[in-house]
């Protein structure tokens with residue numbers, strides 16, 4: 001009867017919902033639980049440095065444009081991959097990557113070790129129109145990156161959010177985020193020194209797109225690409241060639 | 244549609260859309276200079292449209308108590324149409340990105356039109372827009388019929404549908420203007436994710452409230468699958484989307500997890516999205532509509548139960564097969580591989596159960612394109628799960644991973660299984676819902692079937708070829724012991740297959756276009772014949788060649 | 790994120806208890822499906838979707 005069961009949630013239904021949760025989620029939890037401590041299994045890399053604000057902004061552009069839809073950043077432990085792309089990827093290398101960008105499809109080549117493979121000018125020309133550099137390429141042309149000024153005033157807040165999820169940015173880095181982003185493309189400016197102080201001597205401080213006055217999205221993305229695989233040496237010390 | 248709501252529900256609906264409008268205006272104001280502001284305007288505009296619809300129908304006579312003598316099907320009807328619209332949109336974009344991989348300059352120097360932004364528009368449009376609406380619409384129909392109980396109220400089914408479609412809209416418009424978390428199948432940002440949680444809780448409560456009113460002691464198995472879909476998707480969604488927004492006035496957020504932990508969480512989510520969105524929900528659909536259309540009870544009810552718990556349990560452990568040979572610890576990879584192979588058992592139980600149900604009704608399958616859709620769906624389900632279990636074996640995955648083979652597997656599942664079961668279901672359901680004897684044109688259903696078959700086969704074979712060629716070229720060594728092909732060599736080899744895939748995809752895309760036309764004409768037919776008292780559920784009486 | 794348990798402990802727990810859990814669940818599901826007394830309600834459920842009269846019970 002309609003009235004008899006009206007709004008009375010009886011045992012079966014709830015019990016059934018609970019059973020599904022128990023079987024699936026709890027079952028899954030046994031697999032997932034060790035993953036919350038998996039960072040204990042990640043190699044240590046004392047020399048690992050953080051992304052500069054400019055590189056972080058570049059990473060966000062990489063995400064925004066969906067580069068990950070065509071490019072992986074995860075060299076597998078297979079011999080041909082190691083020979084084609086370089087030493088295979090270690091977990092530690094993406095330990096500051098919120099989120100990771102390992103990717104699942106290689107319409108284009110892996111980019112885990114692209115840093116330093118080409119000059120800035122090559123990267124800019126390639127992003128401006130890939131077919132100018134590689135005629136057979138099917139990669140989209142990203143001309144707007146050269147036109148768009150990078151938004152910098154919010155970078156401090158980005159570093160704060162990063163710190164909240166566990167990336168060890170210091171107060172000093174957060175306070176100078178915007179200044180560092182501008183200075184990283186302008187090696188002759190007074191603030192350029194500060195970038196190397198905060199992020200390490202090896203940090204690239206140069207006009208990535210050739211123009212030190214404006215910080216463009218192109219600057220940011222190229223700065224990010226040039227640091228890929230270069231935040232730590234750990235992988236290069238590993239001589240294992242893969243299966 | 245509004246005329247089905249009671250006066251109180253109409254008032255609540257106005258209040259809810261007003262609240263949504265306020266939220267949109269706040270976002271639009273506070274998010275100025277950030278993409279969030281654009282979303283504020285979209286939310287506000289959406290709220291105005293919804294409110295307009297409610298107000299237009301506000302003074303229609305309220306439904307009497309006799310509404311309780313009928314099932315409440317307005318939301319199902321709405322869901323069917325919306326699902327078809329998303330199908331056309333999502334598949335159009337899918338075919339567009341397919342052409343982009345053959346002719347990359349069709350981006351016209353516009354950021355929104357580039358491959359990386361359009362690809363998630365495709366995946367979200369088809370999976371969540373098309374698949375999700377189809378699941379919600381059919382679940383309302385199935386749960387009422389199998390419980391012999393009406394939905395408990397008229398408002399919450401609409402809250403679910405309207406809220407859910409707002410989520411989809413925010414998702415696809417977000418990618419175009421550069422808002423994305425980059426997590427595959429979980430791209431929308433934090434505020435859209437929160438919206439989906441609210442929608443999903445409403446959906447779950449609606450579902451169990453209906454089940455609780457059922458007149459049968461036993462819950463029919465189709466509901467089990469729908470319930471698993473609702474519940475597990477909620478858990479997955481919440482865990483994988485944990486993130487810290489840059490601020491409450493900015494769209495961007497940073498995932499709580501990083502690196503290997505994030506990868507595992509993402510693919511635990513990703514694989515189970517396949518399991519509980521693209522599989523469990525549609526199995527629910529299959530377990531109701533296939534027997535119904537065939538006029539024969541399910542071959543083995545017991546098998547359907549064993550299959551259910553098997554799928555519910557095994558899938559959860561299989562996600563790591565997306566991460567073979569990566570920086571993920573080896574034991575997790577092996578665990579994923581083992582469970583993926585074991586998954587074949589419950590998967591084939593389901594596929595076999597469907598096909599055995601049709602045993603003895605093969606002439607019907609031959610003559611009725613609608614039933615044939617469902618039969619082919621079961622075949623493709625069996626095929627893609629076999630392929631999946633095979634690809635989960637580490638050495639096989641070393642070849643298939645990162646290549647078009649994965650894309651082939653995905654579309655064997657989504658075109659062959661998901662789309663076909665939906666189309667078969669819709670062609671059965673539409674005449675029941677609009678109370679006509681049959682679809683406007685059986686010929687067009689037949690056309691749709693063959694377009695879908697041709698499209699799927701061309702697509703899948705093209706991708707198998709290109710994927711395997713790609714995988715082999717990447718690992719081939721020449722006599723000197725160096726890699727034989729450059730990456731660009733492999734790229735050039737893909738070109739003909741990319742064109743073939745795009746052609747196949749276009750054929751498939753024509754299907755829902757024809758389908759929507761056929762559905763709309765059926766609705767027109769129902770308006771013309773309204774009141775002539777045609778049988779309400781004519782399916783069992785369906786004759787060959789009719 | 791670090792938790793009160795160390796990784797090795799959790800892995801060991803997953804590998805042992807997880808396996809028992811799996812077996813127990815499978816056994817329960819199969820027993821439920823094959824339990825003779827349940828046959829009648831399953832048969833009824835399978836047929837029930839063909840009940841005519843497309844209206845809710847009152």
Ligand code: HEM
Pocket residue numbers: 069104105107334335337338339340341342362365366369370374427649650653654657658661662744745747748749751752
């Ligand atoms: C007209 C039919 C369709 C066409 C032409 C099409 C085309 C495409 C293309 C070109 C891609 C990108 C592949 C790549 O990156 O190399 C893709 C990806 C994808 N499509 Fe479709 N698609 C169609 C229908 C569907 C349907 C109906 C669904 C789901 C219900 C679907 C789900 C997906 C998924 C999940 C991916 C991502 C695969 C991955 O990341 O591995 N597609 N599709």
Ligand code: HEM
Pocket residue numbers: 104427513517521522561564565566583584586587590624627628629630631632633634635636640643644645649652653656657660661
């Ligand atoms: C027994 C069942 C299945 C198993 C074991 C399985 C296994 C797999 C494997 C091994 C991959 C490749 C992962 C990689 O190398 O990156 C994959 C990818 C995928 N499968 Fe399946 N599969 C199954 C069923 C299905 C079904 C029925 C569908 C769709 C309806 C489906 C949709 C997908 C999608 C969308 C992806 C691509 C994910 C991505 O990379 O974006 N799978 N599956």
